[in-house]
Amino acid sequence: MNNVINIGLLGHGTVGASVTRHLRLNAAPLQERLGVRLHLCRVAVRRANQRRPASTSFTTDWREVTRDPDIPIVVELIGGCDTARAATLDALRLGKTVITANKALLAEHGAELFRVANHHRANICFEASVCGGVPIIKILREGLVANRFDLIYGIVNGTCNYIFTRMTEDGAEFADALREAQRLGYAEMDPSLDIRGVDAAHKATILASLAHGSWTGLENTYVEGIRHITQFDIQIARELGYRIKQLAIVKRSGKGDTIEARVHPTLIPQHHVLASVNGAFNAVVVRGDVVGDTMFYGRGAGGDATASAVIADLADAALALKSGRNVRPPLFTSRSRARILPMDDVESRYYLRLTVADRAGVIARVAKILGDADISIASVLQPEAPEPKRGEKPSEHVPLIMMLHTARDRAVRDAVARIDRLSVVCARTEVIRVESFD
Amino acid sequence: MNNVINIGLLGHGTVGASVTRHLRLNAAPLQERLGVRLHLCRVAVRRANQRRPASTSFTTDWREVTRDPDIPIVVELIGGCDTARAATLDALRLGKTVITANKALLAEHGAELFRVANHHRANICFEASVCGGVPIIKILREGLVANRFDLIYGIVNGTCNYIFTRMTEDGAEFADALREAQRLGYAEMDPSLDIRGVDAAHKATILASLAHGSWTGLENTYVEGIRHITQFDIQIARELGYRIKQLAIVKRSGKGDTIEARVHPTLIPQHHVLASVNGAFNAVVVRGDVVGDTMFYGRGAGGDATASAVIADLADAALALKSGRNVRPPLFTSRSRARILPMDDVESRYYLRLTVADRAGVIARVAKILGDADISIASVLQPEAPEPKRGEKPSEHVPLIMMLHTARDRAVRDAVARIDRLSVVCARTEVIRVESFD
Numbered sequence: 001m002n003n004v005i006n007i008g009l010l011g012h013g014t015v016g017a018s019v020t021r022h023l024r025l026n027a028a029p030l031q032e033r034l035g036v037r038l039h040l041c042r043v044a045v046r047r048a049n050q051r052r053p054a055s056t057s058f059t060t061d062w063r064e065v066t067r068d069p070d071i072p073i074v075v076e077l078i079g080g081c082d083t084a085r086a087a088t089l090d091a092l093r094l095g096k097t098v099i100t101a102n103k104a105l106l107a108e109h110g111a112e113l114f115r116v117a118n119h120h121r122a123n124i125c126f127e128a129s130v131c132g133g134v135p136i137i138k139i140l141r142e143g144l145v146a147n148r149f150d151l152i153y154g155i156v157n158g159t160c161n162y163i164f165t166r167m168t169e170d171g172a173e174f175a176d177a178l179r180e181a182q183r184l185g186y187a188e189m190d191p192s193l194d195i196r197g198v199d200a201a202h203k204a205t206i207l208a209s210l211a212h213g214s215w216t217g218l219e220n221t222y223v224e225g226i227r228h229i230t231q232f233d234i235q236i237a238r239e240l241g242y243r244i245k246q247l248a249i250v251k252r253s254g255k256g257d258t259i260e261a262r263v264h265p266t267l268i269p270q271h272h273v274l275a276s277v278n279g280a281f282n283a284v285v286v287r288g289d290v291v292g293d294t295m296f297y298g299r300g301a302g303g304d305a306t307a308s309a310v311i312a313d314l315a316d317a318a319l320a321l322k323s324g325r326n327v328r329p330p331l332f333t334s335r336s337r338a339r340i341l342p343m344d345d346v347e348s349r350y351y352l353r354l355t356v357a358d359r360a361g362v363i364a365r366v367a368k369i370l371g372d373a374d375i376s377i378a379s380v381l382q383p384e385a386p387e388p389k390r391g392e393k394p395s396e397h398v399p400l401i402m403m404l405h406t407a408r409d410r411a412v413r414d415a416v417a418r419i420d421r422l423s424v425v426c427a428r429t430e431v432i433r434v435e436s437f438d
Numbered sequence: 439m440n441n442v443i444n445i446g447l448l449g450h451g452t453v454g455a456s457v458t459r460h461l462r463l464n465a466a467p468l469q470e471r472l473g474v475r476l477h478l479c480r481v482a483v484r485r486a487n488q489r490r491p492a493s494t495s496f497t498t499d500w501r502e503v504t505r506d507p508d509i510p511i512v513v514e515l516i517g518g519c520d521t522a523r524a525a526t527l528d529a530l531r532l533g534k535t536v537i538t539a540n541k542a543l544l545a546e547h548g549a550e551l552f553r554v555a556n557h558h559r560a561n562i563c564f565e566a567s568v569c570g571g572v573p574i575i576k577i578l579r580e581g582l583v584a585n586r587f588d589l590i591y592g593i594v595n596g597t598c599n600y601i602f603t604r605m606t607e608d609g610a611e612f613a614d615a616l617r618e619a620q621r622l623g624y625a626e627m628d629p630s631l632d633i634r635g636v637d638a639a640h641k642a643t644i645l646a647s648l649a650h651g652s653w654t655g656l657e658n659t660y661v662e663g664i665r666h667i668t669q670f671d672i673q674i675a676r677e678l679g680y681r682i683k684q685l686a687i688v689k690r691s692g693k694g695d696t697i698e699a700r701v702h703p704t705l706i707p708q709h710h711v712l713a714s715v716n717g718a719f720n721a722v723v724v725r726g727d728v729v730g731d732t733m734f735y736g737r738g739a740g741g742d743a744t745a746s747a748v749i750a751d752l753a754d755a756a757l758a759l760k761s762g763r764n765v766r767p768p769l770f771t772s773r774s775r776a777r778i779l780p781m782d783d784v785e786s787r788y789y790l791r792l793t794v795a796d797r798a799g800v801i802a803r804v805a806k807i808l809g810d811a812d813i814s815i816a817s818v819l820q821p822e823a824p825e826p827k828r829g830e831k832p833s834e835h836v837p838l839i840m841m842l843h844t845a846r847d848r849a850v851r852d853a854v855a856r857i858d859r860l861s862v863v864c865a866r867t868e869v870i871r872v873e874s875f876d
Contacts, residue, residue: 022584022728032651033583035767127581133729135581142580143565143573145471146460146749213470273735276714283733290460291571291746294736295721297711298729308729311584323761329473 003036005318008065009043010087011077012058015101015128016043018303019075019310030311036318038311042068044087066091073317075310076100085109092122097320099313101128101306104193107202107218110332114215118330123320125313130203131156131282133305134298135312140210140286147288148256149211153249153437154284155277156203158300159187159194160226160246164265165278167234168243174227186280186301196225197246200263204248207284208261211250213334216261222343224264228430232386233353236401237432240351240381242267243275244432258341267351267434285437344410349378349434352416354400355427362400362424369422370404373415378403397426403434441474443756446503447481448525449515450496453539453566454481456741457513457748468749474756476749480506482525504529511755513748514538523547530560535758537751539566539744542631545640545656548770552653556768561758563751568641569594569720571743572736573750578648578724585726586694587649591687591875592722593715594641596738597625597632598664598684603716605672606681612665624718624739634663635684638701642686645722646699649688651772654699660781662702666868670824671791674839678789678819680705681713682870696779705789705872723875782848787816787872790854792838793865800838800862807860808842811853816841835864841872 009016023030023040031037044062059065066074066087074091076098078084084105091098093116100106106113106129117124127137131154140149155161159181166177178195181187193199201223208216226246237244247266252259268275273295277283282300287293299305320326356362363380370377381401388394404412416429447454461468461478469475482500497503504512504525512529514536516522522543529536531554538544544551544567555562565575569592578587593599597619604615616633619625631637639661646654664684675682685704690697706713711733715721720738725731737743758764794800801818808815819839826832842850854867 018728026584026586026728029586029651030583032772033579033767035765133582133726134732135577138576138581139573141471142754143576143750144571144746145468145753146464146746148464148467213467271714273714276709276711288571288746290456290464290749291743292737294572294734296732296734298732305729308582308584308726311728312581315583316580319765323763323765325761327473327757327761329471334470 004039005036005073005321006039006041006071007314008068008071008074009040009077010062010065010074011079012043012045013077014303015306015310016077018307019077022304022307022311030315034315034318036322038314038318042071062087063090066094066096071096072321073097073099073314075314076102077310078102081105081108088113089116092117092124093120095120095122097123097125097317099125099310099317101126101310103129103199103202103206107205110205110209111215111217114330114332118333121326123317123326125317126206127313128306128309130206131284131296132298132300132302133308134282134284134296134300135309136284136296137210138312139296140207144286144288144291144294147290148252149250149286150252150256150289151250151287151437152207152211152284153247153251155245155274155282156248156284156300157194157200157246158280158282159191160200161277161282162186162280163226164229164234164244164246167231168238169278171231173231174229195227197223197263200246200248204250204261204263207248208250208259209332211252212259212338213332213336215332216259216340220261220340222262222264222346226265229265229432232399233430233432236353236381236383237267237351238270239383240403241270242434243270245274247435249435252338253341257338259338260341260346262343262346265432267432269436272437344408346409347406348409349406350404350412351432351434352402352404353430354402354419354425355397355429356400357424357426358396358398359424365422365424366400366402366419369415369418373411375407375411375415376405378405442477443474443511443759444477444479444509445752446506446509446512447478447515448500448503448512449517450481450483451515452741453744453748454515456745457515460742460745460749468753472753472756474760476752476756480509500525501528504534505532509534510759511535511537511752513752514540516540519543519546526551527554530555530562531558533558533560535561535563535755537563537748537755539748541567541637541640541644545643548643548647549653549655552768552770556771559764561755561764563755564644565751566744566747568644569722569734570736570738570740571746572720572722572734572738573747574722574734575648576750577734578645582724582726582729582732585728586690587688587724588690588694588727589688589725589875590645590649590722591685593683593712593720594686594722594738595632595638595684596718596720597629598638599715599720600624600718601664602667602672602682602684605669606676607716609669611669612667633665635661635701638684638686642688642699642701645686646688646697647770649690650697650776651770651774653770654697654778658699658778660700660702660784664703667703667870670837671868671870674791674819674821675705675789676708677821678841679708680872681708683712685873687873690776691779695776697776698779698784700781700784703870705870707874710875782846784847785844786847787844788842788850789870789872790840790842791868792840792857792863793835793867794838795862795864796834796836797862803860803862804838804840804857807853807856811849813845813849813853814843816843
C-alpha cells in the first residue's frame with residue numbers, strides 16, 4: 001500500500017472544501033504525476049451535522065486525526081492560533097508532516113513550531129501561507145536556491161490592494177472601497193487584520209525568515225496600516241507619477257549583514273511592474289544576486305487558489321514519504337549573523353502631507369526644521385485643497401506636499417514631530433514612504 | 439562522502455562560466471540550504487588552453503566526464519544537437535542525471551532522450567531550457583501540480599520582445615531594432631532562430647508536452663516568425679488599443695481533449711499584463727483549473743539567469759541522489775488521449791493588413807469573400823498610408839485594416855488567398871492573430 005498516502009484534514013471551511021473537491025476532480029492527473037494516490041481519509045470539524053461528502057470520515061475531535069497512526073500528513077486549516085497551535089504541535093511531536101495555510105500561526109509561533117518540528121524530525125509545509133496559489137515558498141527555497149535574496153517585495157494582501165485599486169481607478173473613498181471589498185468577500189467582516197497591515201506583516205515575517213535563513217519573528221517586522229491614506233493622497237501621488245500600494249518589503253542592506261522587514265503604504269513609480277497589479281491579486285518581486293529581478297503574480301486568497309498551494313504541499317510531502325528520508329536540512333537553522341535593522345535606521349524616500357495655515361513663510365519654517373536635520377527636500381507642491389464635503393465650509397488650512405530625498409526613518413519622524421509642533425501646522429502630518437527599487 | 443556530490447560540466451561558455459562562478463560565490467548558502475556540497479570536479483571543453491579557474495580539472499574529451507564513475511550529475515551546456523545529443527545519451531545510458539539548458543536538443547530529440555532516460559532510470563532536468571532564470575518548469579510540475587493547464591502563454595524569446603519593444607516605444611524599424619539587439623548581445627550574430635520563431639517553438643514544445651503529459655514533438659508546434667511585422671502594424675495596433683508581442687501559446691480546448699501549440703506574432707490588449715513586459719524580459723501566464731491565472735516574469739536569457747536555473751536543477755538532483763531513490767514517475771509517459779489540434783482548426787481573431795487600389799468598391803469586394811466564408815468583420819480602418827521613404831514617390835496603393843471576429847484559421851487563410859487574387863489587391867495581405875485570453 002506504498003502507493004496510497006493517507007491524509008487527515010483539520011477544518012473544512014472554504015479552503016478545506018476546495019482541497020477536498022480538487023483532490024477528487026484532479027485525482028487522475030495527480031496520481032499520474034506523483035505515482036501515488038493522495039487519499040483524504042479523515043476530517044476533523046468543529047461541529048457535526050454539516051453536509052459532508054459521504055465518502056470521507058468526519059470527526060469533531062482533532063486528535064482522532066493527529067493521532068491516527070495511519071495518517072502521516074495532517075493539513076491544518078483551522079485558522080487562529082489556539083486549536084491550530086495545539087493540533088500542529090501534537091502532530092509534529094508524532095513526527096508527522098503538517099501542511100498549513102495559517103500565516104498568523106507561523107508568524108506568531110514559528111520559532112516554537114520549527115524547533116519542535118526539527119526536534120522530532122517532522123516537517124512543516126506552508127506554501128499556502130503567502131500569496132495563495134502563487135508557489136512563492138517553493139520558488140524561493142528551490143527554484144531560486146542558487147541566489148542570495150537582496151530584495152523581496154510585493155503586494156501580499158488582496159484586501160488592501162483591492163481598496164487602493166478602487167480608490168485609484170474609480171476615485172472611491174477609503175470607507176466605500178472597504179465596504180465594497182467586504183461585499184465581494186475579499187475582506188473579512190472584521191477587516192482589521194488586513195487594514196492594520198497585520199496580515200501582510202505575517203507574510204513579510206515568513207519571507208524575511210526565508211531570506212535570512214533563521215526565524216526573524218513578527219516583532220522584528222515593522223507594520224503600518226492603510227487607514228490614513230486618503231483619496232487626496234492617491235490623487236497627488238498620481239499627479240507626481242506614482243501609485244500607492246501596501247507593500248511588504250524584505251531587504252538585505254549594508255553588504256548583506258542587515259535585514260529589514262517592513263509593511264507600509266508606499267508610493268511606487270506608475271510604470272513599475274507592481275503598479276499595474278490590481279484588484280485582489282498578489283505579486284512578489286524577488287531580486288536574486290544570480291537571477292536578477294523576477295516577479296510572480298496570481299490570486300492571493302480564496303478557497304481554490306489556496307487549495308492549489310495546499311495540494312502542492314501534499315504532493316511534495318507524499319513524495320518525501322515515499323522516498324522514506326528527509327533529504328532537506330531543517331528550515332530556519334542558519335547561523336547567519338545578519339542582524340535585523342531597527343526601523344529607526346531604515347532609509348527611504350518620503351512623501352509628507354502637511355496641513356498648514358494659508359499664510360506666507362510656512363514653507364520656510366518647515367524647510368528649516370528639515371534642513372537642520374540634514375534631510376533634503378526633493379520638491380514642494382501646494383495643490384488645491386480638496387473640495388469641502390457637503391455642508392462643511394471651506395477650510396482655512398491648506399495642504400502642502402513635500403517629497404524628500406533618501407533619509408533615515410528616525411530622522412524623518414523626529415523632524416515631523418517638530419514640524420507638527422509649529423503653530424502654522426494645523427493637523428498631524430502624514431508620512432508615506434516612497435520607493436523606486438532601482 | 440555522502441555530503442559531497444560531484445558534478446561534471448560539458449561546455450564552458452557564457453553559461454558554464456557563470457555556473458562555475460556562482461557555485462563558488464554562493465557555496466556557503468547552498469551547502470546550508472541543501473546539506474550537501476556541490477563539487478564541480480571535471481569540465482569538458484572544445485579547445486584546451488583557455489584561461490581556467492585553477493581548481494577545476496579540464497579535459498577536451500567529453501567522455502571523460504560522462505563516463506567518470508565518480509560523477510553522477512552531468513551538466514550539458516554544449517549547445518547544438520550533435521555532440522550535445524551524443525553526450526547526453528551517453529550519460530543517460532549510464533543512469534546519470536543530465537541537466538541541460540538546450541531547448542533545441544529537447545525539442546528535436548525529446549522523445550528519444552526521455553525514452554532512453556526512462557529505460558535507464560536516469561533523469562533529465564531542463565529548468566534552464568525555458569524562460570532562463572524563471573523556474574517555470576518547477577512551477578508547472580510541482581508548484582501548480584494540483585492543476586490541469588487550460589492555457590499557458592507568454593513571451594519566451596527575449597530577442598523578439600526586445601525588437602517589438604524598440605519598435606513600439608521608439609518607433610524603430612525592424613532592421614534597426616534587430617541591429618540594436620545584436621549590438622547589446624540579446625540576438626546572436628545569426629539571429630534567424632529567434633526571428634523565425636524557432637527558438638520560441640522549441641520552448642512551446644516543451645511547455646505543451648508538460649501540459650499534455652506526453653511528448654508532443656516540435657512538428658506539432660505551429661510557428662511563424664516576426665519579420666513581416668512593420669512599424670506601420672505596430673502603430674495601427676496601438677491606435678486600436680493593442681500591442682504586438684511574439685507569443686508562445688499552449689491551449690487545451692474542446693473540453694480538454696485537444697491541445698494546440700503555436701508561436702506567432704499576436705495583438706494583445708494594451709492593458710493585458712504581458713503588454714508591459716518589455717525589453718529582453720520573458721513572462722509566462724499559466725491558467726490552471728484550480729489556481730486561476732498566474733504570471734511568472736524574469737530575465738529569459740543571459741549567463742547568470744540561466745546559471746540560476748542550472749544550479750536549481752543541480753540542487754534538486756543532488757537531493758534526489760542523497761535520498762537514493764527516484765521518487766517521481768518518469769516524465770512524458772502519460773496515456774492522455776488528448777490529440778494535437780491541427781493549425782487549420784485553431785480558432786482566433788485576426789488583424790488583416792491589405793494593400794489595395796485607392797478606389798471605390800474595394801471594401802465591398804473583400805467583405806464579400808469574407809462573408810461567403812462565414813467570417814465576420816469586427817471593424818474596418820482605412821488609415822493614412824505610411825510616409826513614403828526618402829526618394830520614393832507616394833504609393834498609389836493604400837492600406838486597409840480589417841479586424842475579424844473569431845474564425846477557424848484555415849478558413850481565414852483560404853479567404854485571404856482568394857482576397858489576394860482580387861485585381862484591386864496590390865500586395866500580399868498580412869495576417870496577424872489577435873488574442874485577448876479572456
